[in-house]
Structures are given as C-alpha cells and as structure tokens.
Amino acid sequence: MTDAIAARHQAAEQIAAEAAALALGYFHRRADLVVETKASPQDIVSRADREVETLIRARLAALCPDDGFLGEELGVQAGTSGFTWVIDPIDGTSPFIAGLPHWCVAIALQQGAATVAAVTHVPVADEVFTARQGGGVRLNGALLRLDDAVRLTNSQTGIGASHRSDPTAMAALVQALLVAGGVFYRNGSGALMLASVAAGRLGSYFEAHMHAWDCLGGLLMVREAGGVTAPFCADGYLLAGGRVVAAAPQVWPALQDVLIAAEV
Incomplete structure (x- = not known):
C-alpha cells in the first residue's frame, strides 16, 4: 500500500502544479471574475474556485477511479478504494480576489481516517510544500525540520x-x-x-x-x-x-x- 500512496502523492504534485497554473491565470484576470457569497459576505466563491476543483477531480479520477473525494466547492463523492482526496482549490479566496498573494491550492490524501500525503502549492511565491506520512515534509524539495529554539x-x-x-x-x-x-x-x-x-x-x-x-x-x-x-x-x-x-x-x-x- 505504500507504493499506492507514493504513486498518488507524485500524481497529486503534478496535478497541483497544473491547478496552480490555472488559478494563477484567473488571479491575473480576477477583475473579470464574478464573485458570489456563501454563508456571509466574507465567505466567497468564484468561477476560479469551481474550475480549479473540477480540474483536480478530473485528473485524479482518471488516474484513481475508485478513490473518493471531499472538496470545498463540489462536495462528497464516495469511493471504494479506501482512499479519499480532500481538496481546497483556492484556500484564501478573499486574498485571491483582493489581489493579495496569500492563497494556495491544497490537496490532501486520506487512507481511512489517516492523512497520508499532502501538497500545498503557493503559485504567487512559486513554493510547493509536500508531505507524506513517515516521509517528512519538503519545501521546493528541501527537507523541513523545526528548530527547538523557537518559542x-x-x-x-x-x-x-x-x-x-x-x-x-x-x-x-x-x-x-x-x-x-x-x-x-x-x-x-x-x-x-x-x-x-x-x-x-x-x-x-x-x-x-x-x-x-x-x-x-x-x-x-x-x-x-x-x-x-x-x-x-x-x-x-x-x-x-x-x-x-x-x-x-x-x-x-x-x-x-x-x-x-x-x-x-
């Protein structure tokens, strides 16, 4: 099953990069986006959010058709493999719409109740955080480890x-x-x-x-x-x-x- 996680993680990195490029294109054209409110005026969604999540789901489903999905914009889709993809196509939609750089594409992989892999792609900063359970976390390929001096x-x-x-x-x-x-x-x-x-x-x-x-x-x-x-x-x-x-x-x-x- 470790190989199955590794293969999915690698695919998620590639798909997150494609999704980030799509989102960044919308970011540069954000004045043209129609913004809708959800639960409050601060809780918003745009065409960019929906299209980015649609892309991520389509790419992952083509590779792993039996996996489930839980996404912010498109909800739940049950799977049969034991794996579930948890997706936020644009986390930080408010900064995104405001022209601030603090937003990202976030994808996590669940196996049962455990989070086993994750990718957070930050397009404006050109940074990619990746993690795998038991395999460490990396930023643009460099292994991260917290400093004990931090208080x-x-x-x-x-x-x-x-x-x-x-x-x-x-x-x-x-x-x-x-x-x-x-x-x-x-x-x-x-x-x-x-x-x-x-x-x-x-x-x-x-x-x-x-x-x-x-x-x-x-x-x-x-x-x-x-x-x-x-x-x-x-x-x-x-x-x-x-x-x-x-x-x-x-x-x-x-x-x-x-x-x-x-x-x-």
Missing part, C-alpha cells in the same frame, strides 16, 4: 477567523497571547499558515473551527516537521470540521496556557 515569545502565532468565529473569544485570545509575550499573524489562508508553521515561519497556529479541506494537509506537514497538533475531528466525521491547534514542540506548552487563559 512563543520569539515567533509569530497564526490565528484563523471566519464568520463562524466568536468575536469575544477571538479578542480574548489576542489579549492572552499579547500578555504572554507573543504576537499574532493572519493572512487569510489557513492552509498556508499551517504550512508556514511546518516551515518554521510561524511558531504556531490556532483556529476555533476549520473545514477538513483547509487543514488536513497542513496538519500532516506540521507533524512531519516535528511539530505537535491537536486531534482534528476525533469522531472521524470530517464534514463537520473542528478545532485546529498546531505548534513547534517548544511553543506548544505556552500556547496551551494562552488557550486556557482565553477559554477557547
């Missing part, structure tokens, strides 16, 4: 928020983080911020609720870099989404203190 007080903590976030709780979190000597960072793409934790660019990341397509790949990357992550959707029901916590090993204890103080 809450000498790094940035990524914070995710959405229309599902409680404003009072988020304010308490920022206050507790600042009191503890930390600083916060947000760019609008949870998948990219999790990859940044794996790369040592951020010391940690927290979001009260994320969807599986936003975070499964990034959580695998953090673990493969030597970081710590909280269990996500421990009941196995990925459609519900859940709380996400990830950190470099020496940041984790202080981050837990912050979360306790903020009661989040």
